[in-house]
Amino acid sequence: MSEATEIPREHELDTSWMDNMAEWGVTAKPGKRGLTLADVQIGSYADLPAISDNMTGRPRGSTPRAEAYRVGAYQVHTLSEIWLDNAEYLYEEALQRQWSSATDIPWHTLKPLPDDVEEAECLLCTFFNEVEFVAGDVPARWIARTTPDYLEARNVLSAQVMDEARHMDVFRKRALANGGGLMRMSGATSGFVGSIDLARDFTEMSTRLHISGEGAVLTMFRMGELFGQNDAEKTMYRLCAQDEARHVAFGVMHLRCLGDTAPERREEIECYLDEAEEQLIAGQQNPAGRQSESSEALAVLLGGGSQHYDEGHKKLLVIRRRQLKEYMKRVISAGFTDRFENGRSPIPAQYAATA
Amino acid sequence: MADKPSGKAASVDREAKLVDPTQGIPEPSYSWRGLTNEWGVKVLPGAHGLRLGDVNVGSYGEVPDYWADQTRRPRGSVGRPGIPPLPYSLRSKHELWADCAADLYEEAIQRRWIPATEVPWDSLEVLPVDIEKAVCQMCTELSQCANTELEIITYWQDRMSYGYFEVKQYLATATFDCARQQEVLRKRALSNGGGLGIESRGRVNRIILESSGGWTEAVVYLYLLRGTYITRLLSGLLSAAHNEAEVFIYSHMLEDHARHLTYGYDHLKYASSHGKDATLIMQTLLAVGEGHMAAELNEGVVSTAMAIIFGGGIEGARTHGMERYLLLVRDFITDYLAICQELGIEREKTLHPVFKRYLENE
Amino acid sequence: MMVVFPSEEWFQEVRQAYNSDQGLHSGGGGACDTTAGFKVGEYWYFIEFEGLECGQVRQCTEQDLEATDFILEMPLETWQAMLMDVQANGKASSNLTLNSIDLEFEDGIARSPIDDQYRQDLFYRYNQNFQDFFDASSLVETTFESQA
Ligand SMILES: [Fe+2]
Ligand SMILES: [Fe+2]
Numbered sequence: 083m084s085e086a087t088e089i090p091r092e093h094e095l096d097t098s099w100m101d102n103m104a105e106w107g108v109t110a111k112p113g114k115r116g117l118t119l120a121d122v123q124i125g126s127y128a129d130l131p132a133i134s135d136n137m138t139g140r141p142r143g144s145t146p147r148a149e150a151y152r153v154g155a156y157q158v159h160t161l162s163e164i165w166l167d168n169a170e171y172l173y174e175e176a177l178q179r180q181w182s183s184a185t186d187i188p189w190h191t192l193k194p195l196p197d198d199v200e201e202a203e204c205l206l207c208t209f210f211n212e213v214e215f216v217a218g219d220v221p222a223r224w225i226a227r228t229t230p231d232y233l234e235a236r237n238v239l240s241a242q243v244m245d246e247a248r249h250m251d252v253f254r255k256r257a258l259a260n261g262g263g264l265m266r267m268s269g270a271t272s273g274f275v276g277s278i279d280l281a282r283d284f285t286e287m288s289t290r291l292h293i294s295g296e297g298a299v300l301t302m303f304r305m306g307e308l309f310g311q312n313d314a315e316k317t318m319y320r321l322c323a324q325d326e327a328r329h330v331a332f333g334v335m336h337l338r339c340l341g342d343t344a345p346e347r348r349e350e351i352e353c354y355l356d357e358a359e360e361q362l363i364a365g366q367q368n369p370a371g372r373q374s375e376s377s378e379a380l381a382v383l384l385g386g387g388s389q390h391y392d393e394g395h396k397k398l399l400v401i402r403r404r405q406l407k408e409y410m411k412r413v414i415s416a417g418f419t420d421r422f423e424n425g426r427s428p429i430p431a432q433y434a435a436t437a
Numbered sequence: 438m439a440d441k442p443s444g445k446a447a448s449v450d451r452e453a454k455l456v457d458p459t460q461g462i463p464e465p466s467y468s469w470r471g472l473t474n475e476w477g478v479k480v481l482p483g484a485h486g487l488r489l490g491d492v493n494v495g496s497y498g499e500v501p502d503y504w505a506d507q508t509r510r511p512r513g514s515v516g517r518p519g520i521p522p523l524p525y526s527l528r529s530k531h532e533l534w535a536d537c538a539a540d541l542y543e544e545a546i547q548r549r550w551i552p553a554t555e556v557p558w559d560s561l562e563v564l565p566v567d568i569e570k571a572v573c574q575m576c577t578e579l580s581q582c583a584n585t586e587l588e589i590i591t592y593w594q595d596r597m598s599y600g601y602f603e604v605k606q607y608l609a610t611a612t613f614d615c616a617r618q619q620e621v622l623r624k625r626a627l628s629n630g631g632g633l634g635i636e637s638r639g640r641v642n643r644i645i646l647e648s649s650g651g652w653t654e655a656v657v658y659l660y661l662l663r664g665t666y667i668t669r670l671l672s673g674l675l676s677a678a679h680n681e682a683e684v685f686i687y688s689h690m691l692e693d694h695a696r697h698l699t700y701g702y703d704h705l706k707y708a709s710s711h712g713k714d715a716t717l718i719m720q721t722l723l724a725v726g727e728g729h730m731a732a733e734l735n736e737g738v739v740s741t742a743m744a745i746i747f748g749g750g751i752e753g754a755r756t757h758g759m760e761r762y763l764l765l766v767r768d769f770i771t772d773y774l775a776i777c778q779e780l781g782i783e784r785e786k787t788l789h790p791v792f793k794r795y796l797e798n799e
Numbered sequence: 800m801m802v803v804f805p806s807e808e809w810f811q812e813v814r815q816a817y818n819s820d821q822g823l824h825s826g827g828g829g830a831c832d833t834t835a836g837f838k839v840g841e842y843w844y845f846i847e848f849e850g851l852e853c854g855q856v857r858q859c860t861e862q863d864l865e866a867t868d869f870i871l872e873m874p875l876e877t878w879q880a881m882l883m884d885v886q887a888n889g890k891a892s893s894n895l896t897l898n899s900i901d902l903e904f905e906d907g908i909a910r911s912p913i914d915d916q917y918r919q920d921l922f923y924r925y926n927q928n929f930q931d932f933f934d935a936s937s938l939v940e941t942t943f944e945s946q947a
Contacts, residue, residue, distance in 0.1 A: 091756070092755050092756060093754075093756070093760075095741045095759070096738065096741050097741060098737075099574060103574070103634050103635065104632050104634065104635075106632045107632065108626075108631065108632045109627075109629065110627045112553075112628075115554065115830070116552075116553035116556075117552070122627040138636060138639055139581055139642060140581060140636035141580045141581060141622075141633055141636075144577050144633040144634060145634065145635040145636060146636055147635060147636050147638060149638060150637070151640070151642070153642060153643045153646045175831065175924075177552075178551060178554070178830035179831070180546070180829070181827040182547060184485060184486030186825070186826025187487070189482040189486070201470055208511055211509075212509045215511075215602075218609060223592075225587065225588070225612070226587075226589075233620075236616070237616040237620060240587070240612050241613060241616065243594075243613065244610060244613035247606045250606070251489055251542075251606060254489075254492060255480075255487050255489070258492040258497060259478075259480050259481070259482075259487060261478070261479045262473075262476060263475045263476045263513070264473065264497070265472050265473050265514060265515060266473075266515035267508065267509070267510045267520075268517070269517045269519075272520045272521050272523065300920075304902065304923060305902060307893060307896060307899045308894075310893065320898060320926060320927065321827040321927070323923055324827055324924055324927060326923075327920050327923040327924035328924055330920060331920060334916075334917050335917070375469040378466065382465075388467075392462050395462045395463075408916060411916030415917040554850075
C-alpha cells in the first residue's frame with residue numbers, strides 16, 4: 083500500500099450549524115400505540131403559532147435562517163382557519179386503517195345482475211367517481227396553500243387525498259367488472275358558486291365538503307350494505323363508509339375549533355351552512371336528494387329491481403331522513419345549535435315533513 | 438343488453454319529474470338508462486386482485502393525446518352538455534403521462550407502511566452528540582425536501598385533467614408518501630435525545646416550487662435533478678444506519694422514493710418523445726438548475742452532516758467521512774448524466790463546472 | 800365447551816378468539832381506540848378496543864357506560880338472530896351485519912350516551928372492528944339463554 087492512501091487528505095468542515103440546532107435533548111417515547119404524532123408534540127415542538135410566519139417551508143420548531151428564500155406564500159397561516167383538536171389522531175388512524183381495492187374486496191362474489199340493476203349500480207359508480215374526484219382534488223389544493231407549521235392538519239388532508247383516490251378507483255373497478263360500463267356523468271360536482279370547488283376560504287370549503295357533502299355520502303355508503311347486491315359491493319361501500327366517517331370527523335372537529343377560537347366568524351359560517359343546507363335539500367350533489375337521476379338508480383337498487391321501484395323509493399326516503407338527522411346532529415356537535423332552534427335552518431321542517 | 442345505444446345523451450327535462458318527496462312517489466324518468474359508450478365490460482380479478490390497470494379495457498383503456506373536456510367526466514363515461522368548465526390547465530397527455538402510473542398506484546398501496554407501529558423505535562440508542570446532530574440535521578433537510586415535493590405535487594394535482602386519472606391516482610399516493618416522510622423524519626429527530634436542526638437555505642426547493650410553467654418542468658427539477666441526489670443520500674444513510682429503527686426508516690423511504698423516481702423518469706421519457714422541443718427545454722432547465730444544485734452542494738451543512746455520519750464523528754468526518762460523501766456526490770452525478778443520456782438530453786458537454794469537479798474526484 | 804349468550808363469559812371467549820388470530824381482522828379493520836357498550840336484553844356490557852386488540856369486555860351497569868363513545872342497543876331476538884347467523888355461516892350474512900341491522904331501525908341501534916353525533920360516528924368509523932369481533936364468535940360454541 084502506498085503512503086498516500088494511509089494519510090488521507092484533511093477536509094475543512096463547516097460545523098457552524100451544529101451550534102444552531104433547535105431545542106435539543108428531546109426524547110419522545112413510544113407508547114402503547116407506537117410513536118405517534120401526539121408523542122412528538124413535545125417541548126417547543128408542540129407550540130402551534132396562532133399566526134404562522136413560516137414562509138420558507140421549514141419544519142415547525144426548526145431553527146429559522148435569515149437568508150432562507152421566502153418560497154411559501156401560504157394563504158392558510160392562521161391556526162383557527164384549519165385547526166382541529168385531534169388532527170394528530172385522525173392522521174394516525176388513517177394510516178392504520180388503509181385498505182386495498184385490489185385485494186380487500188371479494189371481487190369473485192360479483193354475479194351477473196338483471197340489466198336494470200346493473201345499470202343502476204353503474205350509474206351510481208359513475209356518479210361516485212365524480213364525487214371522489216372533487217373530494218381528492220380540493221383537499222390537495224389546500225395542502226399546498228397551508229403553512230407546514232400546521233403539519234398535523236395538513237397530513238390528515240394528505241391521507242384524505244389518498245382515501246379518495248382509492249374510492250374513485252374502487253367505483254371504477256366495480257363499473258367495469260360485472261358486464262356493465264360507465265354511464266352518463268351527472269355534472270353535479272361542477273364549479274357552481276357555492277360549490278365545494280370554488281370556495282376561497284378553507285372553512286367554507288370544509289363545511290361543504292366534510293360536513294354536508296361527505297356527511298350525506300357517508301349515509302349513502304352505509305346504505306350500500308342494503309342496496310349492494312353481493313359481498314363485493316357491500317364490502318366496498320362499508321370500507322368507503324369508514325373512511326368517509328373520518329373525513330366527516332375532520333369537518334366537525336374543525337368547525338368546533340373555529341367556532342371556539344374565532345367567534346367573530348360564527349355569522350359567516352352560519353351563511354355557509356345556509357347555502358349548504360339549501361343544496362342538501364335540493365340534492366344536486368346528493369345522490370339521495372330529490373332531483374337526481376342517481377336517486378332513481380338508488381331506488382331501483384334499494385327495491386331490488388325496477389319492478390319494486392316504489393318500495394325502493396320508500397327506503398330512499400328513510401335514507402334522506404337519516405341524512406338530515408345526522409347532518410343536524412353533526413352541526414350541533416360542532417357547536418352551531420341555534421340555527422335549528424331559531425327557525426333559521428330549513429332542515430328541521432324538512433325532517434318533520436318526511437316523518 | 439350487449440349493444441346499448443351509445444354516445445349522445447338524450448335531452449331530458451330534469452325539472453319535469455320534480456316532486457316533493459313528501460307528496461307521494463314520483464314516476465321515475467329512467468332517462469339515464471341505456472346511456473353508455475361501451476357496455477358488457479367484465480374484468481375478472483387476477484393473481485394480484487383487481488388492479489387499476491386491469492380495468493383499462495376496450496374504450497375505457499383509450500388514453501387520448503389531448504383531453505379537451507374540462508369537466509369531471511370519468512374517462513369513458515358519457516358527457517353531459519352544458520356543464521361549466523373547471524380550470525384544468527394540463528390537458529395534453531405529454532404534460533403528465535407515464536405508462537407506469539397505474540401500476541405504481543397499486544404498488545404504493547400494497548407497500549404501505551406505518552411509522553408509528555412498524556418502525557422498531559425501541560432499537561434507538563443514545564448516539565454521540567455530533568452524530569445525533571448530524572442525523573437530526575439530515576432529518577430536517579430531508580423533511581424540507583419532502584415538504585417541497587408535497588407542495589409542488591398538490592399545487593399541480595387539481596390542474597390535471599381527468600382523462601389521465603391514472604397519474605392523478607398515482608400522485609395521490611405520492612402525496613401520502615410525502616406526508617409520511619415528514620412524519621417519520623420528525624419522529625426520528627425528536628425521539629433520541631436530539632431535536633430538529635437548522636432549516637435549509639432552500640436554493641433547490643425554490644427552483645422546484647417556482648417552476649410554475651408546467652408540471653414537466655417541476656419534474657425535471659424535483660426528480661431528475663434533486664431526486665436522483667436524494668436516492669444517493671438515502672442509500673448512504675441506510676448503509677450507515679445506527680440502529681434497526683433507522684434501517685427501517687431509510688429503507689422504506691428509499692422504496693417510496695424509488696417509486697417517485699420511476700414515475701418521474703418515465704414521465705420525462707414520455708414528455709421528451711411527445712412534447713415539442715421537450716428535450717431542448719429540459720436541457721435549458723437543467724443548465725440553470727445545475728447551477729443552483731451546485732451552489733447547494735457547496736454549502737457546508739449537508740456535506741458535513743453526511744461526513745459525520747459516514748466518518749462516525751467529527752474526526753472521521755474530516756477524512757474518510759468527507760471522502761465517502763464526495764464519492765456519493767460523484768455517484769449522483771454519474772447517475773444523473775446516465776439518465777439524461779437515456780432521455781436524450783445533452784448535458785455532458787456543458788455540464789456545470791462544479792458538477793465536473795465532483796465527477797473528477799476519484 | 801358451550802357458552803351461553805348473553806353472558807360475560809361469552810364475551811370473554813369471543814374477545815380471546817378475536818385477539819388470538821389476526822386473520823380475523825379484515826382489511827379496513829385496522830387499529831382503533833374506542834369504548835362502547837352493548838345492551839342485550841336486560842344486561843349491559845362494556846367493551847374497549849385498544850389498537851389492534853379488544854382490550855377488555857365485561858358486564859356492567861348502565862351508569863358505567865356514560866363515558867363510552869356509543870352504545871349498541873337492540874332487541875334480544877335481533878342479537879340472537881345475528882349471532883345464530885354468524886354461527887351458521889362463519890360470519891354475518893350481509894343483511895345481518897351490525898351496519899345493516901342499524902339501518903333497519905328507524906333511529907338506528909347506535910346512540911351516544913351524551914347525544915354527540917361526533918362520538919356516535921365512531922360506530923361508522925370503526926364499524927369493521929366491531930363486525931370482526933362478532934364474526935369471531937363463530938369460533939365460540941354458543942348456546943342462547945332461551946335454549947339454555
Ligand atoms: Fe370518498
Ligand atoms: Fe371522503
